[in-house]
Amino acid sequence: MTKKAITRFAPSPTGFLHIGGARTALFNWLYARRNGGKMLLRIEDTDRARSTTEAIDAILDGMKWLGLDWDGEVVYQHQRADRHTEIARQLLAEGKAYYCYCSPEELTKMREKARAEGRAPGYDGTWRDRDPSTAPDNVKPVVRFRAPDEGETVIRDHVQGDVRFANRDLDDLILLRSDGTPTYMLSVIVDDHDMGITHIIRGDDHLTNAARQSQIYAALGWQPPEFAHIPLIHGPDGAKLSKRHGALGVEAYRAMGYLPEALRNYLVRLGWSHGDDEIISTKQMIEWFDLDHIGRSAARFDFKKLENLNGHYIRHGDDRELISAIKVSLHEFESCEDLAESLDEEDWRKFELAMPGLKERAKTLVELVNNARYLFVKRPLSFDKKARKLLGKEDARHVLERLTPVLENIEEWSVEALEQSVRDFSQETDIALGKIAQPLRAALTGGAVSPGIFDVLFVLGKKETLARIADVGKNDEL
């Protein structure tokens, strides 16, 4: 029996969970779930100055919202610093690491010089074999890894294939800073090893690190995990994702009215495929996900496609679940603050009742909520330009007058009965249905666009419907 996969998602808490991170988390999650394994969560906060608790909260919150749950407790990397330094000392004792007394200024000069001469701009090994007794005593040293200087390091990557690096291009990286704290490069290795990680699935930007890390694994005599470096996500213009395009935190997508399942579906198709399948449920993702079908080129973020997928999941969503999703985030929807404050039990009941008609015509939850406004407005309604135009016509108002008794006489206020009666009225009076429905829509919703008119009638109820129609008759400004 093969060992169960243990993956990890290891964000650094310097900002929110952006879309690229979310996809990395999703891939790790899917791979673990697919293989009956575990996905661990580790916060890479070794850079204390840049790590914030707000960022940690945002990341955890984002993952929960996306439905990506992790196994076990969250590991905070900086809390394991002692263990990391212990390994650094071991390397030092074995001669696989050494003290370096170069000042930051010297290093900068070194880099500039190398660059000017067209060489690889790494550390030149000044202290690699130098006698520590010649060290200046006013300088606190860093600890550097003694990397092999010849031969090559090859990474067998599940996405990128075999990638070869000449060892002379990889310099002696810093393990321990001059203040004694461990760097990311040391910490990841120790933690991944100690946590029993079997597969590292992370962004392409770590590919070079993988080579450096595998050298350290070798020095330690540890077996490196399997690697899968996934391509980055770019903005619509092909440049690195920035705040201008899609590099928003996942909570921003929630605030824009996207559903987590839509985002998951969109994200999984960005770089990974399963034949021609586009609409993929989470259950299917877990069944199908593999490393072999991850593409090697960067993908651009396309809001239009996300929107389309979101519309699909809204249309096919369960009414009650959609209501819950709206309840959770209504307060953060743009221009919906008023509703977040004012909706009462009865409003929510009507909202759910109207959902079948509403969900057919919204690509985001925000759009859906705004389309539902006619349900909550208080009489007398105000009318938009198109509604005014519709109701401004003499004969349109006349139609409403003639329709009123018909509606008054309806006993059973159901969509079917309503439709039957209005259609009969249309036949008898020889007035086209459109000539009835449009003024009616304007009178009842204040606009020219809405769900099916019989839905509107039904959800509003007899009393409110009649009252809104009557309001139009009394309105002199139309």
Added chain:
RNA sequence: GCCCCCUUCGUCUAGUGGUUAGGACGCAAGAUUUUCAUUCUUGAAACAGGAGUUCGAUUCUCCUAGGGGGUGCCA
């Protein structure tokens, strides 16, 4: 500069040493329709360029161009 990676419709992608190069989003046209949507039908739209290997390359190799990543006492 140096190292590494990538390149199929506008976008996400499938695919194969011989295919009318497939799907999806978007776009266009049409049908349905009480508005808007939905739904359905149809259409336009791609193998970056150049060599080579081969009977035959989109597919394999090399080069060029373009794009991306790395190059920190950041992660």
